Amino acid sequence: xxxxxxxxxxxxxxxxxxxxxxxxxxxxxxxxxxxxxxxxxxxxxxxxxxxxxxxxxxxxxxxxxxxxxxxxxxxxxxxxxxxxxxxxxxxxxxxxxxxxxxxxxxxxxxxxxxxxxxxxxxxxxxxxxxxxxxxxxxxxxxxxxxxxxxxxxxxxxxxxxxxxxxxxxxxxxxxxxxxxxxxxxxxxxxxxxxxxxxxxxxxxxxxxxxxxxxxxxxxxxxxxxxxxxxxxxxxxxxxxxxxxxxxxxxxxxxxxxxxxxxxxxxxxxxxxxxxxxxxxxxxxxxxxxxxxxxxxxxxxxxxxxxxxxxxxxxxxxxxxxxxxxxxxxxxxxxxxxxxxxxxxxxxxxxxxxxxxxxxxxxxxxxxxxxxxxx
Ligand code: SF4
Numbered sequence: 001x002x003x004x005x006x007x008x009x010x011x012x013x014x015x016x017x018x019x020x021x022x023x024x025x026x027x028x029x030x031x032x033x034x035x036x037x038x039x040x041x042x043x044x045x046x047x048x049x050x051x052x053x054x055x056x057x058x059x060x061x062x063x064x065x066x067x068x069x070x071x072x073x074x075x076x077x078x079x080x081x082x083x084x085x086x087x088x089x090x091x092x093x094x095x096x097x098x099x100x101x102x103x104x105x106x107x108x109x110x111x112x113x114x115x116x117x118x119x120x121x122x123x124x125x126x127x128x129x130x131x132x133x134x135x136x137x138x139x140x141x142x143x144x145x146x147x148x149x150x151x152x153x154x155x156x157x158x159x160x161x162x163x164x165x166x167x168x169x170x171x172x173x174x175x176x177x178x179x180x181x182x183x184x185x186x187x188x189x190x191x192x193x194x195x196x197x198x199x200x201x202x203x204x205x206x207x208x209x210x211x212x213x214x215x216x217x218x219x220x221x222x223x224x225x226x227x228x229x230x231x232x233x234x235x236x237x238x239x240x241x242x243x244x245x246x247x248x249x250x251x252x253x254x255x256x257x258x259x260x261x262x263x264x265x266x267x268x269x270x271x272x273x274x275x276x277x278x279x280x281x282x283x284x285x286x287x288x289x290x291x292x293x294x295x296x297x298x299x300x301x302x303x304x305x306x307x308x309x310x311x312x313x314x315x316x317x318x319x320x321x322x323x324x325x326x327x328x329x330x331x332x333x334x335x336x337x338x339x340x341x342x343x344x345x346x347x348x349x350x351x352x353x354x355x356x357x358x359x360x361x362x363x364x365x366x367x368x369x370x371x372x373x374x
Contacts, residue, residue: 001051001055001056001057002056002057002059002098003050003051003056003057003058003059004058004059004061005055005058005060005061006060006061006062007060007062007066008030008066008069008319009066009070010027010060010067010070011026011027011067011070011071011077011085011329012027012028012297013025013287014026015329015330016128016302017081017083017295017299017303017329019285019302019303019307019325020219020286021081021084021086021087021122022120022286022287022291022294022295022303023083023120023298024081024083024299025080025083025085025086025089025227026085026086026087026089027067027085027086027087027089027107027108028060028089028092028094028142028176029090029092029094029099029102029104029108030047030057030058030059030060030061030092030093030094030096030098030104031050031057031058031060031092031098032049032051032053032054032056032057032058032091032092033053033054033057033091033093033164034054034055034096034097034098034164034221035054035093035096035124035125035162035164035165036053036054036055036163036164037124037151037163037164037165037368038160038161038162038163038233038234038237038238039117039151039161039191039193039208039222039223039230039231039234040053040090040217040223040230040370041090041226041259042090042091043229043230043233044084044226044228044229044230044259045226045229046230047091047225049091051091052058052133053229053233054067054333055082056260057092057098059098059104059171059289060104061102062105062297063104063107063108063307064107064108064111065340067108067111067251068111068362071111071112071115071117072115073115075176076119076161076227079297080117080267081296081299082117082118082295082296083114083118083152083294083295083299084117084118084119084143084145084291084294084352085107085110085112085117085118085119085120086120087105087108087119087120087121087122088121088122088123088274089122093123093124093125093129093165094121094127095123095125095126095127095128096164097127097164097328099125099127100127101238104132104151105131106130106134109131109134109135109138109223110134112138113134113137113141114354115140116141116142116295117142118138118143118144118145118291119135119138119143119145120144120145120147120288121135121144121145121146121147122148122149122188122273123146123147123149123167124148124149124150124162124165124166124168124171125166126170126171126173126174128146128174129177129178130148132177132178132181132183134185134343135178135181135183136181137184137328139181139182139183139184143184143290143291143294144183144184144186145170145176145183145184145186145216145286145290146178146183146184146186147186147187147188147207147219148171148174148175148185148186148187149187149188149189149194149205150168150187150188150189150190150192150308151189151190151191151192151197151205151223152168152172152189152192152193152195152196152197152202153168153169153172153205153206153273154168154202154205155167155169157196157197158192160241161193161196161237164170166337168268168305170198170223172209172213175213175214175263176213176214176297177215179214179215182230184216184290184341185213185214185215185217185235186215186216186218186219187206187210187213187215187217187218188219188220188221189207189210189219189220189221189273190219190220190221191221191222191223192220192221192222192223192269193223194222194223194245194248194249194265194320195242195245195248195249196242196245197274198222198269198343199273200275200276203220203269203272203273203276204276204279206218207273207276207277207280207282208280209281209326210280210282211241211280211282215282215334216283216286216290217282217283217284217285217286217287218277218282218283218284219285219286220273220284222260222261222265222269223261224259224260224261224264225249225253225259225261226259227255227257227259229259230259231253231259235249239360246279252265261280265317270314271316273314274314274315277373278373278374280318281374282373283372283373284310284314284372284373285307285310285311285372287372288304288363288364288368288369289302289364291303292363292364293363294329295333296334297336297360298328298329298331298334298335299333300359300363301325301328301335301356301359301360302325302328302329304355304359304364304365304368305322305324305325305328305352305355305356306321306322306325307319307326307368307372308365308367308368309321309322309373310353311368311371311372312371313345315371320347320349320351320352321352321355323347324345324346324347324348324352326347327345327346327347327348328345328348330347333371335356335360336360339357341362342356342357353369355368
């Protein structure tokens, strides 16, 4: 069932720049998702999505007018920051079937183009190809990144777990299509399904296919299963399709409040991913070449330090960079004005200071660039 509602606000602002998407703002045009992936965490009570998930969708019918108001610089005391605006989210794919009728994603992209914002889209649907004309215009003006999420590149497994979306082979074809149009593309290999698509061979297949499709980066993640609706629904479907895996799932999902699997499992899949990504020299985060002239200097430093933090943890090494990034996110002055006093920032030692200076001078860090693909 489709329910039309009038939204009061559309744009969601993060407290600091999100280094996964290089974005500080995002929006959901739909609540609920007809794609009905069995593992979707939009089903969890935490997100208060009303109705029967997979069937019922709420459409923010006035999204375009509200967003126009929110983007209009004349109505703002402080202008919005320059960064990617994220189109898509975990509780409703922006290109799910209702988009064919309402065209809210298309209209909001048109608006983002008018206001000159770069855009990052994350979807599982090839319907996004319909909007290639606007996405190309945005890309020429500021930049667009189109990413697709995958739990694997296996069409048969996808048919079971992602019943409402185009097959992985079609998503890969869509990536090739956008790449030919000169648009940067990412693969979100997320979530891999425990004991089904998390094997070294399966993860390597995904990265190899991503490489063959010329994607610019692969971002990896495991599956969360929050107690309640999401976990119950998923385990029921698992019982129907892979009953022999129930015990293993119960073993690794033991009621963590965020639905995370146990640490040993999490570490082992990340290790597997890291090895495969290195083999194909695949960037494991959005590379700076795609955003360094777009975001402000403090955000650039925060993003690269957070990426470094992630990459070192993938290697099983300690990292001071996450804390330094957090401290920098609290600064109210441009970091370049503190060049002689960087060490006074909490968490910034000698090495971090050198890295920050290199980022300010060149837009990146050679140490980081090596870790990104190696
Ligand atoms: S496409 Fe995304 S939002 Fe939609 S059901 Fe699948 S995981 Fe959930």
